[in-house]
Amino acid sequence: MSDSAERIARRLKLPHLRLTLALANTGQISAAARALNMSQPAASRMLAEIERLLGAPVCVRGPKGVELSETGLALAERARRILTELSEAGRDVVEISAGKAGTVYLGAVTAPAIDLVVPALQRLKSAHPTIEAHVEVGTSDTLVPRLLEGHLDFVIGRVPAHLDVSAFDIRPVQPEVVSLLVRADHPMAHESRLPLAALVDYEWVMQPAGTPLRRAMEYSFTSHGLAMPRTSLISTSFLVLLSMIWRSDAIAPVAEEAATLLAGERGMTRAIAALDLDERIEIMPYAMITRADRHLSPTAGLFYAEICALIERGRGFAPHAARRG
DNA sequence: GTCAGGTTCCGCTCCGCTTA
DNA sequence: TAAGCGGAGCGGAACCTGAC
CATH class of the missing domain: 3.40.190.10 (Periplasmic binding protein-like II)
Incomplete structure (x- = not known):
């Protein structure tokens, strides 16, 4: 470590890190001061002290607040980690001492x-x-x-x-395995060994584009030379997904574990069923x-x-x- | 001119170090 | 051990700056 880096490390204090992080979070010296329970002048002085210590501006002052400089952003990122570690250390001590x-x-x-x-x-x-x-x-x-x-x-x-x-x-x-959920009286619910091609005309409830489950389904359809079916709803909410398939003929791909929990032999509901596919679709x-x-x-x-x-x-x-x- | 936000100055308190 | 001293940290008030 260079002399100047050593000097900074020795003189930088926790309040400096807390202030830098508060500035990053609020974008205002006065708001950062309030967050730290100190007066605005004190925060302003502390900021000047940090900049003196670092030999570089921590933020750029503007009429509506401050914006962290490259140095300030780097310090704030370190501060976030150090303060999180300290908080974790506190948690460890409490847990260990309480046995x-x-x-x-x-x-x-x-x-x-x-x-x-x-x-x-x-x-x-x-x-x-x-x-x-x-x-x-x-x-x-x-x-x-x-x-x-x-x-x-x-x-x-x-x-x-x-x-x-x-x-x-x-x-x-x-790997995770995909199951396809439908309502129990869905036209395909009692069919066995269904090919994907039999399902393309139904509406689907999908996860957002780019998610592993969505990509696994996209891969399965395209590898069979099938066009992606119509997606009527895109949601990460399991409740929204269930509501949609319960009220329509929509099909929803979910993790096999979720399907078993809901629609398995000892599942939570008889209103939902898992389709019997003729292939195994895996997610990475x-x-x-x-x-x-x-x-x-x-x-x-x-x-x-x-x-x-x-x-x-x-x-x-x-x-x-x-x-x- | 008004308002919001930052800086500077001054004085107070607290704490640690030194000395008698 | 107690008193004195100096530095650090803080708050209040006044002032500055830029936007509207």
Whole structure:
């Protein structure tokens, strides 16, 4: 490390980082000051001190507020990570000193949320009754950025193509299989070994373009030389999807686990059925994803290990699994 | 001219260090 | 251990700047 970098590292304080981050979030010195419970002049002085220390402007002053400079943006990004780490450290200390499991924040795409997260929580609850899981279910495009921002401990999903995979520890699980849901009295509900070609004239409920499930369906149709069927509704909401197929002849592709939960032999409803396709449609494998530069909290580690154990026992990791160190 | 937002100046309080 | 000193941090008031 150079002398000037060493000098900056030695003199930069946590309030400096908090202010830089607050400036990034609010775009105003006065608003940042309010957010940090300090006066605006004090924040202004602290900002000048940071700029003196760095030897570069942190932000560009304007009549309606401030805009972070390149230096400011870089510092704010570091500040976000450092303050998140500190918050995580606090959580670790509380959990360890209390001698009990605390809270885990995780994200999952639909299938593993049903098939892995819920059973893992049930198993952990017997040994750790105080454990609490905050589960965000969504698409990988929304979940993985939240992992990077420090809002989630880990994600069960896929790393979006635009993100650098070296930022993550990735442990692939086996591929997801697609099921097609319809209402129970749908004209095709009782047909067996249906070819895709028999379904192209119906309306479909799809996930947004670019999502793995949508791409798997697009690939299946085009590989059979079929045109994509008419999409009447695009939604990531499972409830909206169910409402649509329940009220119409629409067909909705979902993860097999979700279909089993709803329409399986011991499923939750008799109003929904899964079509019997004559082929197996697979989505690219999802994975256990953690941030490469961050250790899991004790509780998150416990949850992660329980899910891995479930996978090992019941399903198995994909052959090319990359084990965490 | 008015308003919103930032800077500067001044004084107060708190805290750590030094010294008797 | 207590008193004195100096620096850091903060708030209030006044002032500056640019947009409308």
